Amino acid sequence: MVRLLLYSAQVLAVTVAGVGAQSSKSLAGNTYDYVIVGGGTAGLALATRLSLGLPNTKIIVIEAGASGLHEDGINVPGLKGSTIGGKYDWFFPTIPQKALNDRVVFNPRGKVLGGSSALNLITWDRPAAREIDKWKELGNPGWGWKEMEAAMERAETFVGGPPGSGTNGPVYALYNRQQATFLEAVAPAVSSLHGIPLNSDSIQGNPIGIGFQPTNVNPMSYNRSYSANAYLPKAKSNLVVLTETRVAKVNLKKSGKLQRATGVTLTDGIVITARKEVILSAGSIQSPNLLELSGIGRTDILKAAKIKQLIDLPGVGENYQEHILVSISYQIRDDFITGDRINYNATYREEQWNRRLNNQSSWFDDARFSILFANWKQIIGGSDKNQVALARSALAGSKDVGHKWKLEQLSDPKIPQIEMIFTSRYFGNKGYPPVGSPLRGKGYMAIIAGLMHPIATGSVHIDPANATLGNPIIDPKFLNNEYDIQGLIHALKFARKIFQTEPLKSVVVEEYEPGLDAVKTDADWRNYLLKNMGIIFHPMCTAAMLPKKDGGVVDPKLVVYGTENLRVVDASVIPVQVSAHPQTVVYGIAEKAAEFIIKEAKGKL
Ligand SMILES: Cc1cc2nc3c(=O)[nH]c(=O)nc-3n(C[C@H](O)[C@H](O)[C@H](O)COP(=O)(O)OP(=O)(O)OC[C@H]3O[C@@H](n4cnc5c(N)ncnc54)[C@H](O)[C@@H]3O)c2cc1C
Ligand SMILES: *[C@@H]1O[C@H](CO)[C@@H](O)[C@H](O)[C@H]1NC(C)=O
Ligand SMILES: *[C@@H]1O[C@H](CO)[C@@H](O)[C@H](O)[C@H]1NC(C)=O
Ligand SMILES: *[C@@H]1O[C@H](CO)[C@@H](O)[C@H](O)[C@H]1NC(C)=O
Ligand SMILES: *[C@@H]1O[C@H](CO)[C@@H](O)[C@H](O)[C@H]1NC(C)=O
Numbered sequence: 283m284v285r286l287l288l289y290s291a292q293v294l295a296v297t298v299a300g301v302g303a304q305s306s307k308s309l310a311g312n313t314y315d316y317v318i319v320g321g322g323t324a325g326l327a328l329a330t331r332l333s334l335g336l337p338n339t340k341i342i343v344i345e346a347g348a349s350g351l352h353e354d355g356i357n358v359p360g361l362k363g364s365t366i367g368g369k370y371d372w373f374f375p376t377i378p379q380k381a382l383n384d385r386v387v388f389n390p391r392g393k394v395l396g397g398s399s400a401l402n403l404i405t406w407d408r409p410a411a412r413e414i415d416k417w418k419e420l421g422n423p424g425w426g427w428k429e430m431e432a433a434m435e436r437a438e439t440f441v442g443g444p445p446g447s448g449t450n451g452p453v454y455a456l457y458n459r460q461q462a463t464f465l466e467a468v469a470p471a472v473s474s475l476h477g478i479p480l481n482s483d484s485i486q487g488n489p490i491g492i493g494f495q496p497t498n499v500n501p502m503s504y505n506r507s508y509s510a511n512a513y514l515p516k517a518k519s520n521l522v523v524l525t526e527t528r529v530a531k532v533n534l535k536k537s538g539k540l541q542r543a544t545g546v547t548l549t550d551g552i553v554i555t556a557r558k559e560v561i562l563s564a565g566s567i568q569s570p571n572l573l574e575l576s577g578i579g580r581t582d583i584l585k586a587a588k589i590k591q592l593i594d595l596p597g598v599g600e601n602y603q604e605h606i607l608v609s610i611s612y613q614i615r616d617d618f619i620t621g622d623r624i625n626y627n628a629t630y631r632e633e634q635w636n637r638r639l640n641n642q643s644s645w646f647d648d649a650r651f652s653i654l655f656a657n658w659k660q661i662i663g664g665s666d667k668n669q670v671a672l673a674r675s676a677l678a679g680s681k682d683v684g685h686k687w688k689l690e691q692l693s694d695p696k697i698p699q700i701e702m703i704f705t706s707r708y709f710g711n712k713g714y715p716p717v718g719s720p721l722r723g724k725g726y727m728a729i730i731a732g733l734m735h736p737i738a739t740g741s742v743h744i745d746p747a748n749a750t751l752g753n754p755i756i757d758p759k760f761l762n763n764e765y766d767i768q769g770l771i772h773a774l775k776f777a778r779k780i781f782q783t784e785p786l787k788s789v790v791v792e793e794y795e796p797g798l799d800a801v802k803t804d805a806d807w808r809n810y811l812l813k814n815m816g817i818i819f820h821p822m823c824t825a826a827m828l829p830k831k832d833g834g835v836v837d838p839k840l841v842v843y844g845t846e847n848l849r850v851v852d853a854s855v856i857p858v859q860v861s862a863h864p865q866t867v868v869y870g871i872a873e874k875a876a877e878f879i880i881k882e883a884k885g886k887l
Contacts, residue, residue, distance in 0.1 A: 314342040314522070316879075317546055317556040318563055319529045319572060321345030322397020323865060324852040324872040325563030326509035327437065330452070331876030333521035336883055341521045342554065344546070346528040347393035349510070356400045357505040358638070359458070359497065360621065360646035365401050370394035374567060374753055381761035382812055389756065390819055391565055395525055396510030398565065402819070402865060404506060404649040406455045406496040408434060409860035409867065410697045411487030416687055417857050421829045422838040427487055430870045433877070437869035441501045444483040452516055453869065454500045454507040458650035459643040461494075462706035464618040464727065464789045468652040469493060471786035475779065476663045478656060489655040489698055489861065497649040498865070504638070504647050509869075530750050532560050532576040532848060534592055541578075541592055543848040549750065558883070559847045563872075566821045566854040567742050570599035571754050573825065573835070573850075574744045578842060586746035593844035597833040601684060601826050602740040603859040604758050605701070605818040607732040608770055608811050610777055611710035613724050613791040620725030621645050621707030622714060627723075651705055655698035655734075655861065658769075661776050666693055669772070672765040676737050683832045684823070684858045688735050698861040700773045701818075702780075703730040710795050711814045726794055729780070731773035732818050734861035736766045742824055760815060770815070771807045820864050825854035839882075840875055851875040 315336070318329050321343040329343045347370060350356045355364040367373050372391040378384035392398040411427040418426040435448035440455040447455075472492040473480050481491025500507045514523070528549045534541040543560035547553050562569040573579055577592035579599065584591045614620055624631040624645045637644035658666035670692050677685045691697045708714045709728035715721035740758035744750075761767055781790055792798075796810050828834030830843045834857075840849040853868050860867060 312342075313340075313555040313557055315339035315556070315558045316341045316561060317554055317559070318343045318561045319532075319546060320397065320562065320564035320568070320852065321395050321510075321523055321525070322392055322563060322565055322852065323399040323509050323868045326396065327452075327513045327869050327872035328561065328563060328851050328876050328879075329521055329523075330513040330517040331873065332879060333517040335876065335880035337518060337520060339520060339558070339883070343521070343523045344527050344529050344548070344554070345395055345523065345525045347395060347397075348526050350394040350396065350400055351510060356394070356396075356508075358646050359404055359499050359504070359506055359649040360460075360624070360644070362403050362506070362649055366390045371401060372567075374756055376756045376758055376760075379758070379760045382815060387758075387760065387815075387817060389567065389817070389821065391567060395514075395523070396508045398819070399508035399865060400506075400510060402863075404497045404499065405651065405653070405863045406438075406485070406498045406866060407489065407653070407862045408485045408487065409862040410489055412691070412694060412697055413858075413860045416691075417827070420683060420687075420832070420857050422827055422857065424838060425827070425874070429874065430867070431487065433873040434866045434870035436873045437866065440496065443496065444486060446486060452512040453498055453509070454512065455496045455498050456501055457494060458497045458499060458647055459504075460645065460647035461650060462618075462620060462648070464614055464620070465494075465652045465704060465706055467785040467789045468704045468780075471780055471783040472654055474783060476660045478654065478660050481655075484653075484655060485866070488696065490657065490660075490696055492652065492654040494650055495653045499647070499649065504641065529564075529572065530575065532562070532572060534576060534845070534848070537846055540846045541844055541848070542846045556847075559849060559879070562848070562850045563852045565852050566602075566824045567754055567756065569850050569852055569854045570742055570824045570835070571744050573598045573842065575749060578844070580743075583743045583746075587744055587749045588746075589749065593842075595830075595835060595843055597826060597828070597830070597835045599743045599824055600741050600833060601823040602742050602756070602758055602821060603684075603736070603823045604740075605732045605734060605820045606736050606738075606760060606766065606770070606815055607730050607818050608774060608815050609710050609728045609730040610774060610796060611708060611726050611728040611794045612781055613721070613726055613794050615789060615791055616724070618725060618789065620727060621648050622725050625714065648706055651703050653704070654700075654702040656700050656702070657695050657697065658692070658699050658772075659695070661700045661772050663776070669765065669769060672763070672768055673737060676763040676765050682739075683828065684739070685737075687858050688737060691735070698734050699769070701732040701734055701861070702773065702777060703732070704728075705730065712795055721794075724791075727790075729777045730818075731770060731777055733766060733769050733773070735859055736769070738762045738766055742821070758821075761812070767808065767811065770811050771804055774807050774811070818863070820853075822853045822856040822864060823859060825850045827855040827857045839878055849875065849879075
């Protein structure tokens with residue numbers, strides 16, 4: 283343990299000592315075997331594995347954000363969410379969304395060592411096995427559930443996990459010791475409806491059902507376990523991590539019929555050379571942007587930005603998919619404590635903080651939500667034929683492989699279409715009752731309903747007016763079809779029904795928002811939805827691992843089409859949208875990539 287921590291200090295000494303332009307200048311002319319752009323979730327997992335597996339190579343990770351290793355808002359599970367919109371967050375706006383009356387939706391994305399794994403809400407789960415098997419069927423040998431499950435397990439040590447979960451990986455997962463008592467009423471209520479099963483082992487490829495989800499928390503410190511404090515300390519000194527340094531583009535050079543990545547140029551003009559490979563792990567918004575900045579992408583986009591096109595690759599930045607959500611919230615009976623209390627009662631907050639300092643369970647550990655994953659029949663409580671008809675009409679004539687798959691899996695009983703998150707504290711739209719309100723000091727819970735495979739498919743591209751440093755142009759096309767709208771209305775109506783079901787019914791005082799009087803009809807729900815739709819922060823598929831003819835950007839070895847040695851390794855390569863919170867999938871992608879990159883390097887040595 284001590285040795286590992288020293289190692290982390292050593293690696294980070296390079297990082298911290300070399301902050302900003304100063305450090306990059308001192309690196310000028312420096313050459314590495316592997317240059318990894320983005321020290322986020324996948325980037326640090328991959329870099330650490332390469333450092334261990336290829337001890338005779340030199341690896342550099344270049345991260346735009348700073349280290350947040352000592353930041354309470356990142357480490358303390360109960361403070362999750364507090365970093366959103368702050369200095370560790372890119373917080374990219376979408377362009378105004380037409381169906382939302384031109385509302386802009388913000389995208390938190392980690393701008394910090396660890397990337398979005400430092401900002402996320404610490405839910406640890408996996409999609410349905412069938413969803414990952416589809417990756418293989420779409421033309422990606424080696425990427426079925428069996429292989430990905432093994433890779434995801436290599437990332438984790440699941441303390442108290444079900445048989446078969448990971449026992450030796452860097453990231454810790456556990457069933458959180460802090461448990462909101464009132465949340466225990468959720469599963470009995472939900473499972474008494476529509477034949478929904480109890481399920482607390484959702485990570486083994488069968489997510490359908492209601493249960494408490496695991497959380498990625500270190501059992502010794504009860505801190506968030508994420509790529510920066512879990513993987514990075516295991517790396518050797520052949521890995522250099524450079525923080526607060528932003529990459530402007532990948533440098534390419536013609537090599538026969540292909541382009542060869544020779545390194546990267548930083549925003550201050552410094553060049554870092556790659557002997558073997560450049561790997562983009564900048565996340566599903568910025569990895570496709572970096573491809574475009576490097577001359578790889580759609581002709582019209584590059585032309586508008588006056589960037590010379592080196593590779594015509596129409597899939598770059600397309601296929602943007604996100605999990606959309608809407609929440610309603612309930613006031614809880616006064617004899618139950620919710621996580622809200624640490625926010626409005628300073629004495630209680632201090633008591634709970636001291637419990638944490640003494641390593642006792644406290645609201646500062648809290649990250650454990652009760653989650654339902656359900657198919658349409660379970661949400662609707664009857665036939666799903668209307669939803670199926672809406673999907674068919676929205677996608678009529680589409681040849682897109684992702685769309686075809688969305689239709690194919692709609693009625694698969696094992697694939698979730700809706701997720702519902704039951705929270706341990708207020709998590710709504712209009713805000714916790716403000717000072718002066720008679721409701722301040724009450725406890726609340728929210729139910730967040732998320733659509734797992736919305737039909738709306740958008741894009742992310744560079745801003746032609748400010749391509750390198752400006753915000754990307756994100757257009758997810760939210761709610762551009764009736765399937766997505768009606769799906770969330772079904773979910774909201776079912777959510778209300780759950781709260782009218784015992785034993786949950788007796789736990790709540792009343793619906794706080796929207797309120798039984800404010801919203802009664804489908805038309806009311808629709809209004810509510812358009813005003814309040816948000817996102818679960820899961821953009822993916824923007825540099826999809828698919829055949830090029832199907833809009834793919836990378837091949838099954840994650841190499842960008844038309845290049846020899848440029849890969850993308852992060853959430854952008856997910857071929858088709860999956861139903862889970864994606865961090866375990868992202869770690870799995872990094873683990874698999876490390877496996878074949880190491881194999882290839884050894885084969886060539
Ligand atoms: C608020 C929030 C809550 C979430 N909750 C959950 C959850 O509870 N469970 C779950 O499973 N998933 C959750 N997710 C999603 C999950 O965290 C992400 O899908 C995953 O972390 C993405 O990993 P990545 O490697 O693709 O990108 P990231 O982890 O975002 O890494 C990209 C990195 O690249 C860096 N970068 C970008 N551009 C450049 C550049 N030009 N130069 C240098 N560096 C650059 C960024 O700063 C960042 O560090 C959540 C996400 C957010 C934001
Ligand atoms: C856990 O988090 C706290 C709060 O940020 C931090 O002070 C401490 O160093 C962390 N512990 C470990 C072992 O990382
Ligand atoms: C804190 O308590 C947990 C049990 O909840 C235990 O496993 C862990 O080792 C303790 N950590 C320390 C640093 O004592
Ligand atoms: C605040 O917390 C303290 C300590 O738990 C408790 O004694 C007190 O009743 C609480 N006050 C309110 C208004 O909830
Ligand atoms: C480009 O965007 C960055 C970041 O928002 C901003 O600081 C800069 O002023 C912009 N440049 C131009 C020319 O608009």
